[in-house]
Amino acid sequence: xxxxxxxxxxxxxxxxxxxxxxxxxxxxxxxxxxxxxxxxxxxxxxxxxxxxxxxxxxxxxxxxxxxxxxxxxxxxxxxxxxxxxxxxxxxxxxxxxxxxxxxxxxxxxxxxxxxxxxxxxxxxxxxxxxxxxxxxxxxxxxxxxxxxxxxxxxxxxxxxxxxx
Amino acid sequence: xxxxxxxxxxxxxxxxxxxxxxxxxxxxxxxxxxxxxxxxxxxxxxxxxxxxxxxxxxxxxxxxxxxxxxxxxxxxxxxxxxxxxxxxxxxxxxxxxxxxxxxxxxxxxxxxxxxxxxxxxxxxxxxxxxxxxxxxxxxxxxxxxxxxxxxxxxxxxxxxxxxxxxxxxxxxxxxxxxxxxxxxxxxxxxxxxxxxxxxxxxxxxxxxxxxxxxxxxxxxxxxxxxxxxxxxxxxxxxxxxxxxxxxxxxxxxxxxxxxxxxxxxxxxxxxxxxxxxxxxxxxxxxxxxxxxxxxxxxxxxxxxxxxxxxxxxxxxxxxxxxxxxxxxxxxxxxxxxxxxxxxxxxxxxxxxxxxxxxxxxxxxxxxxxxxxxxxxxxxxxxxxxxxxxxxxxxxxxxxxxxxxxxxxxxxxxxxxxxxxxxxxx
Numbered sequence: 001x002x003x004x005x006x007x008x009x010x011x012x013x014x015x016x017x018x019x020x021x022x023x024x025x026x027x028x029x030x031x032x033x034x035x036x037x038x039x040x041x042x043x044x045x046x047x048x049x050x051x052x053x054x055x056x057x058x059x060x061x062x063x064x065x066x067x068x069x070x071x072x073x074x075x076x077x078x079x080x081x082x083x084x085x086x087x088x089x090x091x092x093x094x095x096x097x098x099x100x101x102x103x104x105x106x107x108x109x110x111x112x113x114x115x116x117x118x119x120x121x122x123x124x125x126x127x128x129x130x131x132x133x134x135x136x137x138x139x140x141x142x143x144x145x146x147x148x149x150x151x152x153x154x155x156x157x158x159x160x161x162x163x164x
Numbered sequence: 165x166x167x168x169x170x171x172x173x174x175x176x177x178x179x180x181x182x183x184x185x186x187x188x189x190x191x192x193x194x195x196x197x198x199x200x201x202x203x204x205x206x207x208x209x210x211x212x213x214x215x216x217x218x219x220x221x222x223x224x225x226x227x228x229x230x231x232x233x234x235x236x237x238x239x240x241x242x243x244x245x246x247x248x249x250x251x252x253x254x255x256x257x258x259x260x261x262x263x264x265x266x267x268x269x270x271x272x273x274x275x276x277x278x279x280x281x282x283x284x285x286x287x288x289x290x291x292x293x294x295x296x297x298x299x300x301x302x303x304x305x306x307x308x309x310x311x312x313x314x315x316x317x318x319x320x321x322x323x324x325x326x327x328x329x330x331x332x333x334x335x336x337x338x339x340x341x342x343x344x345x346x347x348x349x350x351x352x353x354x355x356x357x358x359x360x361x362x363x364x365x366x367x368x369x370x371x372x373x374x375x376x377x378x379x380x381x382x383x384x385x386x387x388x389x390x391x392x393x394x395x396x397x398x399x400x401x402x403x404x405x406x407x408x409x410x411x412x413x414x415x416x417x418x419x420x421x422x423x424x425x426x427x428x429x430x431x432x433x434x435x436x437x438x439x440x441x442x443x444x445x446x447x448x449x450x451x452x453x454x455x456x457x458x459x460x461x462x463x464x465x466x467x468x469x470x471x472x473x474x475x476x477x478x479x480x481x482x483x484x485x486x487x488x489x490x491x492x493x494x495x496x497x498x499x500x501x502x503x504x505x506x507x508x509x510x511x512x513x514x515x516x517x518x519x520x521x522x523x524x525x526x527x528x529x530x531x532x533x534x535x536x537x538x539x540x541x542x543x544x545x546x547x548x549x550x551x552x553x554x555x556x557x558x559x560x561x562x563x564x565x566x567x568x569x570x571x572x573x574x575x576x577x578x579x580x581x582x583x584x585x586x587x588x589x
Contacts, residue, residue, distance in 0.1 A: 024345060066332050084500055142293075
């Protein structure tokens with residue numbers, strides 16, 4: 001339960017919005033709920049709906065609409081490569097294909113050990129530093145810019161030792 | 165190349181530029197300190213005289229927007245829009261991560277001028293580092309008496325919080341952002357009423373892009389005439405141009421509005437990568453019509469780009485060289501908009517996907533005889549018929565690519581391959 005696990009964070013989130021506007025807290029609460037496991041589970045949906053005074057369907061709708069929320073587990077790290085126009089002009093497609101090839105997976109797939117899911121995503125506002133990706137994981141989101149396939153593999157190998 | 169003294173990015177040259185100590189050491193918050201003792205109307209008048217136009221894409225005169233805020237409403241809000249996510253655009257991220265205090269100072273001045281006591285900063289969810297820095301920056305500003313009760317002993321109160329987005333391009337549209345702040349899907353609202361009348365939580369709300377607000381301390385501190393002295397007749401002040409694509413030195417360049425596209429590409433961004441020839445440029449982010457190499461002398465200003473058949477947008481310049489397939493480029497851009505349509509209205513929801521599908525089949529060498537006309541017909545059906553400006557935006561890549569490079573589309577369809585690469589893409 002969020003309220004038991006992160007009582008202070010939940011309180012702080014609710015304090016940001018007028019008391020009669022608790023629905024505004026749905027996004028920050030979802031970010032909080034998702035942080036550890038990488039997805040929002042059914043129990044969190046029920047709890048957040050209760051806190052915000054909205055239906056579970058309303059919460060599910062938010063999860064579905066915004067791309068950073070997930071309702072099912074994938075790799076512990078989501079390695080998300082931008083393949084929009086500016087990155088594509090600087091080799092993002094080839095980069096994504098080679099990373100996937102080295103990992104033996106398809107774009108959208110997860111490594112057999114469950115560590116990394118690699119996927120193409122829309123613009124991440126780092127157009128001058130392509131190829132680049134963001135990693136969504138238990139520590140939040142980190143940008144990795146001006147990447148090469150080798151540097152990416154090194155990052156994954158390091159993560160394999162560190163992320164349990 | 166004339167040296168331009170940076171205004172909006174001047175603080176980012178200092179180490180730890182995001183910290184309040186750095187900001188204060190370079191005169192930070194002094195303008196806000198004086199502003200909260202001025203007549204609010206006098207500040208609005210200064211912003212009007214400066215000629216500042218919004219930097220989020222639409223270019224609406226900022227002072228006029230401030231003037232729309234009702235004077236008699238007991239509660240008002242300022243909302244900062246930093247949901248930057250249009251392909252090619254990465255200027256806001258630099259301000260978010262490296263100079264939060266300039267914006268906080270701008271918000272204090274704006275809030276005081278329009279009589280708002282609450283501010284929200286909507287930051288794109290992917291900007292995790294930026295969100296962390298803003299939470300710290302706001303806490304530090306409270307501690308220094310720059311936010312909270314009785315700011316600088318003026319009797320003016322202002323509270324500010326960060327609202328983290330979660331990945332939705334449409335939340336860059338002001339009413340979609342407001343919906344998102346209210347905990348809903350980011351679907352744009354019908355206008356009018358405008359946010360200045362009924363905005364966040366039903367209250368009058370002043371919404372600005374972060375770069376617009378970063379201009380405010382300079383306008384009030386150095387005077388509107390100084391600001392209006394930079395730029396062209398209808399486009400005043402400094403602007404951060406994001407340059408990406410086939411240039412030697414992609415990056416953000418802060419320059420006066422009105423500088424030529426050529427100068428930005430060849431003098432600042434290091435020229436074309438590999439010395440190749442320029443083919444096309446998107447001058448203002450993915451939603452603005454492409455220009456060709458022959459238009460590269462256009463001044464980067466609202467009025468001149470409009471006359472050239474495009475828009476200044478966010479000032480995000482995407483440079484494409486002679487090796488670029490324009491079908492591929494249009495297809496990639498259309499895919500973005502098809503993905504980002506909020507789904508509220510049919511022309512955008514269905515039209516964006518159909519546009520992308522047709523471009524994709526042409527790209528793959530499966531184009532059909534009437535596909536070009538089909539694309540233009542769908543574009544006509546979308547443009548002007550959608551709930552929000554995204555409809556007009558999403559047709560621009562395909563329509564402008566066909567306008568300038570129709571022969572390339574025809575070649576793809578007739579020969580089932582690309583004239584640039586020689587094969588289906």
